[in-house]
Amino acid sequence: MTTNNAGDGSRISYFAGQFVPHEQAKVPITAHVMNYGTGCFEGIRAYWNADAAQLYVTLLEEHVDRLLRSARILKLDFDGTRDELCSMVLELLRRNDLREDAYIRPLVYKADETIKVMLTGLRTELAAYCQPMGAYLDIDRGLRLTVSSWQRIDDNAIPARAKVIGSYVNAALASDDARQKGFDEALMLTGDGHLAEASSSNLFLVANGRLFTPRGSDDILVGITRAAVMELAAEMGVGVSEASIDRSEVLAADEVFLCGTGVQVAPVTEIDGRIIGAGAPGQVTLALQKRYLEVMRGEVADHAAWRTPVYDAPAADSP
Numbered sequence: 001m002t003t004n005n006a007g008d009g010s011r012i013s014y015f016a017g018q019f020v021p022h023e024q025a026k027v028p029i030t031a032h033v034m035n036y037g038t039g040c041f042e043g044i045r046a047y048w049n050a051d052a053a054q055l056y057v058t059l060l061e062e063h064v065d066r067l068l069r070s071a072r073i074l075k076l077d078f079d080g081t082r083d084e085l086c087s088m089v090l091e092l093l094r095r096n097d098l099r100e101d102a103y104i105r106p107l108v109y110k111a112d113e114t115i116k117v118m119l120t121g122l123r124t125e126l127a128a129y130c131q132p133m134g135a136y137l138d139i140d141r142g143l144r145l146t147v148s149s150w151q152r153i154d155d156n157a158i159p160a161r162a163k164v165i166g167s168y169v170n171a172a173l174a175s176d177d178a179r180q181k182g183f184d185e186a187l188m189l190t191g192d193g194h195l196a197e198a199s200s201s202n203l204f205l206v207a208n209g210r211l212f213t214p215r216g217s218d219d220i221l222v223g224i225t226r227a228a229v230m231e232l233a234a235e236m237g238v239g240v241s242e243a244s245i246d247r248s249e250v251l252a253a254d255e256v257f258l259c260g261t262g263v264q265v266a267p268v269t270e271i272d273g274r275i276i277g278a279g280a281p282g283q284v285t286l287a288l289q290k291r292y293l294e295v296m297r298g299e300v301a302d303h304a305a306w307r308t309p310v311y312d313a314p315a316a317d318s319p
Contacts, residue, residue: 010022010023011096012092012095012096013025013092013127013128013129013130014088014092014106014126014127014128014129015127016125016127017126019091019092019095022129025127025129027109027111027127028113030113030114031109031110031111031112031113032109032110032111032112032113032114032116032122033109033110033111033165035115036110036117036166037164037165037166037167037169038074038109038110038119038122038165038166039074039076039107039108039109039110039164039165039166040067040070040071040073040074040076040107040108040109040162040163040164040165041067041070041105041106041107041108041163041165042063042064042066042067042070042104042105042106042163043063043103043104043105043163043261043262044057044058044059044060044063044089044103044104044105044106044261045057045058045101045102045103045104045133045261045262045264045296046058046093046098046101046102046103046104046130046310047101047293047296047297047298047307048098048099048100048101048102048297049297049298049299052298053099053311054298054309054310054311054313055093055098055099055102055309055310055311056296056297056298056307056308056309056310057089057090057093057104057307057308057309057310058261058296058306058307059224059225059228059306060086060089060090060308061082061086061308062224062227063224063261064082064085064086064089064106065082066163066224067085067106067108067163068080068082068085069161069162070108070161070162070163070164071108071124073159073161073162074119074159074162074164075119075120076108076109076110076119076124077124078108078124078126080108080126085106085126086308088106088126088128089104089106089128090308090310092104092128092129092130093130093310094310094311096130098130098132098310100132101132101133101134102130102131102132102133103130103131103132103133103262104128104129104130105128105129105130106126106127106128107126107127107128107165108124108125108126109124109125109127109165110122110123110124111123111124111125135263135264140281141267141269141281142267142268142269142270142276142279142280142281143184143185143258143266143267143268143269143270144182144183144184144268144269144270144271145178145183145184145185145186145187145198145256145268145270145271145272146178146181146183146186146187146271146272147186147187147188147189147247147271147272148174148177148178148186148187148188148189148199149177150170150173150174150177150186150188151188151189151190151191152170152188152189152190152191152196152197152219152220153167153170153219154190154191154219155217155219158170160219160220160221161216161221161222163221168200170188171199171200172199174186174188174199175199175200178199185198185199185201185258186198186199187203187250187271189247190218190219191219193246193247194214194218194244194245194246194247195214195218195245195246195247195249195250196214196218196219196220197214197220197221198258198260198263200260200262200263201223201258201259201260201262201263201266202214202220202221202223202225202226202258202259202260203245203250203256203258204226204229204256204257204258204259205245205249205250205253205254205255205256206253206254206255206256206257206282206284206285207249207252207253207254208254209238209239209284210238210239210240210241211230211233211238211239211240211241211284212240212241212242212243212245212249212253213226213230213240213241213242213243213245214242214243214244214245215242215243215244216242218244218245223259223260223261224261225259225260225261225264225265225292226259226260228292228295228306229259229265229288229292232288232291232292232295233288236287236288236291238284238288250271251271251272251274251276253276253277254276254277254282255267255268255276255277255281255282255283255284255285256268256271256276256277256285257282257285257288257289259292264289264292264293265285265288265289265292265293266289267281267282267285267286267289269281295307
């Protein structure tokens with residue numbers, strides 16, 4: 001992958017093998033991805049630690065690995081390596097000189113200008129951008145959810161394990177419908193009526209002090225944040241089970257929360273007019289939320305491998 005510094009201090013994106021001014025990173029309306037959604041992407045967070053004067057990228061290698069798996073599933077003939085992609089993300093953040101919480105979006109997509117509905121043999125490109133981003137849901141209060149009438153796409157229709165650009169129409173329909181009805185977010189069911197996930201985040205419930213989350217085979221995106229939360233819960237002595245979850249189980253749960261790169265760890269206090277637990281964020285949820293954020297922000301030494309620093313450490317003062 002070649003690079004080119006725009007050099008004018010403006011917002012920088014990665015496009016067509018170069019770092020370019022953001023406004024130059026455009027695809028034509030005839031691009032295959034524009035017409036058919038034939039691409040995949042990742043959402044990656046980076047957290048600013050003011051005390052350390054450092055920006056930490058969260059689980060960078062895990063996100064890059066999933067992007068490569070998504071590309072393979074979608075027959076995107078992409079030859080970039082993990083190391084190249086990780087380096088590109090870090091350089092992108094440096095060139096934008098981001099020193100606050102941020103979000104990075106790399107995309108691999110079919111770039112050929114053709115109307116053929118196919119995948120094999122079409123040119124693949126890589127692009128990426130970044131921007132400041134804090135919490136986009138209020139993770140300090142309880143969220144109000146509804147079970148959507150829009151069914152989660154089946155893995156045999158569009159691969160659930162890949163972050164396929166076109167498949168997010170499914171999420172958008174559910175999320176928009178929920179918000180139009182006054183809710184914060186939507187929960188989606190599988191074809192056989194089990195809980196899958198929220199429109200763009202994974203679901204956990206707490207019952208009798210134990211965490212439960214839908215199985216990978218329940219048409220979910222097997223989340224990277226989900227895996228981190230499960231590991232942190234186990235370290236805190238909280239048991240975790242993956243199982244098919246009935247609609248009534250989540251309504252009867254002691255606690256419910258969503259997790260994902262965007263939502264982080266977000267408590268839920270109401271679903272379809274039913275109060276969850278005591279109607280306030282639960283103790284297990286809040287403990288996991290606190291633990292997750294302090295780890296990812298680098299406020300503790302634990303799990304250093306989950307954090308990739310962007311900037312060189314400041315030089316020590318000379319004696």
